Amino acid sequence: MKFMKIAVAAALAMAFGQAQALHDGGVAHCDACHTMHNSGPGGGEGTNATAPRMTNRALPVGETNPWLLQGTDPSSTCLNCHGDTSPSSYHVLDTTTPGTISPTTLNYAPGGDFAWLATGERKGHNILAVDFGLGPDSRPTPPGQTAYTGGGFSCVSCHDPHGQNRYTGTGDAMARVGGGAIVGGGSTDSGVVAGEVRGAYRLLGGLGWTPKSSGNFAGFPVGTLPPIAVAPATYNKSEGSFDITATGITGQVVVGYVSGMSEFCGTCHGAMHTNAVDGASGSMLRHPSGNDAQMGDVQANYNAYLRTGDMTGAAGQTYDALVPFELQTTRADAVTRSSLTTETTNIQASASTTVMCLSCHRAHASAFDSMLRWDYAKTFVIGTYSDGVSGSGTAAQRAAYYLRPASQEYGQYQRSLCNKCHAKD
Ligand code: HEC
Numbered sequence: 001m002k003f004m005k006i007a008v009a010a011a012l013a014m015a016f017g018q019a020q021a022l023h024d025g026g027v028a029h030c031d032a033c034h035t036m037h038n039s040g041p042g043g044g045e046g047t048n049a050t051a052p053r054m055t056n057r058a059l060p061v062g063e064t065n066p067w068l069l070q071g072t073d074p075s076s077t078c079l080n081c082h083g084d085t086s087p088s089s090y091h092v093l094d095t096t097t098p099g100t101i102s103p104t105t106l107n108y109a110p111g112g113d114f115a116w117l118a119t120g121e122r123k124g125h126n127i128l129a130v131d132f133g134l135g136p137d138s139r140p141t142p143p144g145q146t147a148y149t150g151g152g153f154s155c156v157s158c159h160d161p162h163g164q165n166r167y168t169g170t171g172d173a174m175a176r177v178g179g180g181a182i183v184g185g186g187s188t189d190s191g192v193v194a195g196e197v198r199g200a201y202r203l204l205g206g207l208g209w210t211p212k213s214s215g216n217f218a219g220f221p222v223g224t225l226p227p228i229a230v231a232p233a234t235y236n237k238s239e240g241s242f243d244i245t246a247t248g249i250t251g252q253v254v255v256g257y258v259s260g261m262s263e264f265c266g267t268c269h270g271a272m273h274t275n276a277v278d279g280a281s282g283s284m285l286r287h288p289s290g291n292d293a294q295m296g297d298v299q300a301n302y303n304a305y306l307r308t309g310d311m312t313g314a315a316g317q318t319y320d321a322l323v324p325f326e327l328q329t330t331r332a333d334a335v336t337r338s339s340l341t342t343e344t345t346n347i348q349a350s351a352s353t354t355v356m357c358l359s360c361h362r363a364h365a366s367a368f369d370s371m372l373r374w375d376y377a378k379t380f381v382i383g384t385y386s387d388g389v390s391g392s393g394t395a396a397q398r399a400a401y402y403l404r405p406a407s408q409e410y411g412q413y414q415r416s417l418c419n420k421c422h423a424k425d
């Protein structure tokens, strides 16, 4: 029943998402986020369709929020549409039970649901969204960076609200200004015609992006191109049909990551980013992560590894979306390899595919400290997880793995997924 509800909600959400395309890969109509005079009510978007244009603060007509935003701050403005009580294609905050987790209504998009922050500030990026009760981290400076206090840390510290970065030409060259009119979003491959100009993956801020609300941060303007990746059109859904067999891993949402993600994260976490596997074994002083952090010999482990104690997989059939890597090829190659609609994939590790920050972390939040993708603090990572049969907290644990039947597929004695690459188990 639970699955039915989620499936129906997801289907409705998709229909809704398509009917309500808003950004279309670039800057949406200004009225979606701004109000010039707090006039109204009505005429706005989303929750503002019937309410006064300026949400959550009863200021008189004529007076608005900073940057003439509809929400009290930039993130609250985004969450007017991106926060909701039901999972839906583009929702990133479940607002059902603020302050705690509601396992049946969480979003399962690749970035992770900010609602996990209710279980502790270590679970993710603590963006400021006053209207939604989200406040700063007690340690607001990004680890690995000293110049940025985290003041004004918000959705638009990472996403360009005006979506100006764009793919041009073959789909890999990027431009910020010029380069032609954006015809639509570039995050999926649907309907893409060669040579068309499309918005950057997830409207991420790239080369030249300086959020005015993020204070005096030396890392801005962003100095690298936005990451290149391509995701399926339906990306926010349960992985309840996840299945590991010797002939393929199925039932997972596969994003084809191509390049640049670690460089993007490095904007704010400079000391965590490495361009290469910098040194021989024993002389590396931080975990490789970047466009040149090649998998080298560990690719053979990745391709053979199915679960603890089982190395019988075949290359091209063992891509586990919980431990992704970057292809370092082209956007077109990622589209071809990740059969984005059927959820089968021939993404295959090779000596030149690379480790990235998102091999281990999520981008928004997760159930685990340091917003890691799996439970790094347990020897047996599935722990007390029992596939929803009984036990307090079980539903939340299932949700932590996006409802994968993990104890069946990996097994109760599955050890850390670091082993997907290192096979030390
Ligand atoms: C998806 C939400 C969204 C939409 C749509 C949007 N904006 Fe903004 N805008 C913001 C946010 C958030 C900020 C504060 C950003 C920052 O920190 O720089 C902002 C800031 C601005 C600023 C001041 C800072 C600057 O960069 O100059 C201007 C001017 C602006 N927007 C104009 C527009 C115009 C014109 C449109 C319509 C063509 C538009 N915006 C559409 C969210 C939006």
Ligand code: HEC
Pocket (backbone or CB within 6 Å): 017, 018, 020, 021, 022, 023, 024, 025, 032, 033, 045, 046, 074, 077, 078, 079, 080, 081, 082, 090, 155, 156, 159, 160, 161, 185, 186, 187, 188, 200, 201, 202, 203, 204
């Ligand atoms: C008026 C409602 C509304 C507001 C406000 C809004 N969004 Fe969206 N957003 C949507 C919808 C609808 C979609 C899905 C369709 C689309 O991509 O246009 C979406 C999609 C997205 C995506 C995925 C785009 C892709 O390439 O797949 C990102 C990223 C995003 N929004 C970021 C933001 C940020 C950041 C803000 C605040 C600055 C914001 N949105 C404000 C409605 C909104």
Ligand code: HEC
Pocket (backbone or CB within 6 Å): 075, 078, 079, 082, 090, 091, 092, 109, 110, 111, 112, 114, 125, 127, 154, 155, 156, 157, 158, 159, 202, 204, 229, 231, 255, 358, 363, 364
């Ligand atoms: C630290 C940077 C960062 C912040 C802050 C951030 N995002 Fe994201 N967001 C990303 C990245 C990176 C992705 C792509 C994740 C992936 O594909 O694995 C993403 C993905 C998304 C998506 C696509 C769905 C998904 O989860 O993959 C939406 C929608 C979105 N973000 C909206 C938002 C909104 C709204 C906020 C603020 C409430 C926000 N983001 C804050 C970096 C960020």
Ligand code: HEC
Pocket (backbone or CB within 6 Å): 121, 122, 123, 124, 125, 126, 127, 137, 139, 140, 141, 142, 143, 149, 150, 153, 157, 158, 261, 264, 265, 266, 267, 268, 269, 357, 358, 361, 362, 363, 369, 370, 371
């Ligand atoms: C615009 C700046 C910015 C970008 C870009 C950014 N981060 Fe962060 N990050 C921060 C700030 C600020 C903090 C500290 C506040 C917090 O933890 O909420 C932080 C904290 C973290 C933490 C520690 C969370 C905790 O509390 O344990 C991790 C892990 C992390 N970031 C990973 C990433 C990854 C992975 C990316 C790329 C997808 C990324 N960051 C991109 C600003 C950024």
Ligand code: HEC
Pocket (backbone or CB within 6 Å): 277, 280, 281, 282, 283, 284, 287, 288, 293, 294, 295, 296, 297, 298, 323, 324, 325, 354, 355, 356, 359, 360, 376, 417, 418, 419, 420, 421, 422
């Ligand atoms: C996507 C693949 C991948 C994942 C996942 C991964 N690693 Fe690595 N790791 C590498 C690569 C590639 C290197 C550098 C080359 C090598 O060691 O062969 C490396 C290097 C290391 C080293 C240094 C080895 C040396 O010889 O100096 C350690 C220790 C390590 N990883 C631990 C971990 C831990 C712990 C995790 C889980 C949190 C993890 N790795 C997850 C790919 C990965």
Ligand code: HEC
Pocket (backbone or CB within 6 Å): 142, 143, 144, 262, 263, 265, 266, 269, 272, 273, 274, 287, 288, 289, 355, 356, 357, 358, 359, 360, 361, 370, 372, 376
């Ligand atoms: C091989 C897996 C792996 C990769 C790749 C990786 N991390 Fe981490 N990261 C971890 C683990 C595990 C932790 C937990 C603490 C530790 O062991 O250092 C962590 C902790 C962090 C923290 C929190 C540090 C603190 O002081 O609390 C930040 C920030 C962070 N990582 C950012 C990044 C960024 C940015 C990248 C990419 C440039 C990245 N990580 C790549 C596994 C990884």
